[in-house]
Amino acid sequence: MKTRLTDDPAEAAALIRRGKLVAFPTETVYGLGADAWDVKAVAALFNAKGRPRDNPLIVHIAALRQLDAVAVCISEWARALMEHFFPGSLTVVVRRRAPLPTIVTAGLDTVAVRMPSLAVTRAFLRACACPVAAPSANRSGRPSATTWQAVQNDLGGRIDAILRGEPCAKGIESTVVDCSAGMPRLLRAGATSIEALRMVVPGLRTAATAHDVAAAGDTAARSPGMRHRHYAPDARVVLVNDPSEVEPHGDHAYIGLSKPAEPADFGQCYVAGSAQDYARVLFDFFRRCESAGIRTIYCQVITERGIGRAVMDRLRRAATRA
Ligand code: AMP
Numbered sequence: 001m002k003t004r005l006t007d008d009p010a011e012a013a014a015l016i017r018r019g020k021l022v023a024f025p026t027e028t029v030y031g032l033g034a035d036a037w038d039v040k041a042v043a044a045l046f047n048a049k050g051r052p053r054d055n056p057l058i059v060h061i062a063a064l065r066q067l068d069a070v071a072v073c074i075s076e077w078a079r080a081l082m083e084h085f086f087p088g089s090l091t092v093v094v095r096r097r098a099p100l101p102t103i104v105t106a107g108l109d110t111v112a113v114r115m116p117s118l119a120v121t122r123a124f125l126r127a128c129a130c131p132v133a134a135p136s137a138n139r140s141g142r143p144s145a146t147t148w149q150a151v152q153n154d155l156g157g158r159i160d161a162i163l164r165g166e167p168c169a170k171g172i173e174s175t176v177v178d179c180s181a182g183m184p185r186l187l188r189a190g191a192t193s194i195e196a197l198r199m200v201v202p203g204l205r206t207a208a209t210a211h212d213v214a215a216a217g218d219t220a221a222r223s224p225g226m227r228h229r230h231y232a233p234d235a236r237v238v239l240v241n242d243p244s245e246v247e248p249h250g251d252h253a254y255i256g257l258s259k260p261a262e263p264a265d266f267g268q269c270y271v272a273g274s275a276q277d278y279a280r281v282l283f284d285f286f287r288r289c290e291s292a293g294i295r296t297i298y299c300q301v302i303t304e305r306g307i308g309r310a311v312m313d314r315l316r317r318a319a320t321r322a
C-alpha cells in the first residue's frame with residue numbers, strides 16, 4: 001500500500017469517511033485514526049500497528065455534542081474535567097454507549113474520550129464528522145511518533161495517509177483519568193499534570209487502593225494498555241541520577257536536565273531546558289539515537305512533579321525490556 005502524504009485536513013477526513021487509516025498530528029503525539037463506527041477499519045488499524053486486541057483505543061471528538069453518541073451516565077466529575085480540560089491533553093474514561101463497536105474499547109464497558117486542542121486536528125475531526133478511534137501512530141511497543149517523518153518510518157506502507165503537521169508541541173501522550181465509577185482515578189500520567197487536575201478534582205486518586213482492587217481490579221485491568229511493553233527504542237535505556245554516572249564508551253547517548261562535564265563524549269547529547277522540554281524531545285531523541293546506531297541511551301531521572309511524572313513513567317517503561 002502506498003501511504004499518501006497530505007497537508008489538507010479535509011482530504012484526510014474524506015479518507016477516514018471512506019474507511020481508510022489516516023495518521024494525524026495533535027498537540028501530544030501523532031494519532032492513527034479510523035472511523036470509530038467502522039469495525040473493519042478499526043480492525044485494520046489494530047493490524048497496521050500490531051497492537052494487541054485487548055488494548056482499547058481513545059475516541060477523539062471535535063465537539064462535546066459528539067459525546068452522547070459514544071458514552072452514557074457521564075458523572076459530574078467527568079463533566080467538570082471535560083469543561084476545564086477539553087480541548088486539551090486529557091483523556092476521560094466514561095461508560096460506553098452500546099452501539100459503539102466493542103472492538104474500539106477492547107470489550108470494556110467503558111470508553112476513553114479526548115478532544116485535542118491543535119487547530120489542524122480540530123479541523124480534521126470536524127470534517128470527519130464521526131468519532132475517530134485513534135491510538136498513538138507508532139508500531140506497537142515503540143516510542144510514540146512526534147513528527148510525521150517518525151510516523152512514516154514506523155507505519156509507511158501500512159496505512160493509507162499521513163496528515164502532515166508540525167512536530168508535536170508537548171511530545172508526550174495525554175493523561176488518562178477513569179471517571180467511570182466514583183472518585184476519578186489516574187490511569188496514565190501524561191501531558192496534563194495531576195496538580196492541574198486536582199484544582200478541579202481535589203480528591204483525584206493516583207493509585208489503586210485495596211478497595212479499588214477488590215471492586216474493579218487494579219490499574220492494569222482497568223487500563224489494559226499499561227500492561228504491555230511500551231515506549232521502547234531498539235537501544236538499551238539506562239536511568240541515571242547524574243550524568244557523571246555515565247562512563248563514556250562510544251555507541252552511547254545522554255539526555256537530561258544536567259549538562260555533562262564533557263558533552264563532546266556523547267555521540268548524541270540533549271540537555272533539556274525544563275521538564276516540558278525533556279518531555280517534548282524524549283521520543284524524538286530515542287528515534288534519532290536509533291538512526292545513529294546508538295546502543296545505550298542514558299536518561300537522567302527528574303522530579304516527579306508536573307509533567308515530570310509522565311516523563312518518569314515513560315522512562316521507566318522504556319528501560320524495562322520485558
Ligand atoms: P495510546 O493511544 O496508544 O497511547 O493508548 C491509549 C491508552 O488509553 C492506553 O493506555 C489504553 O489502555 C487507555 N484506554 C483506552 N480506552 C480505555 C478504557 N476504556 N479504559 C481504560 N483505559 C483506556
Ligand code: MG
Pocket residue numbers: 135136144
Ligand atoms: Mg501508544
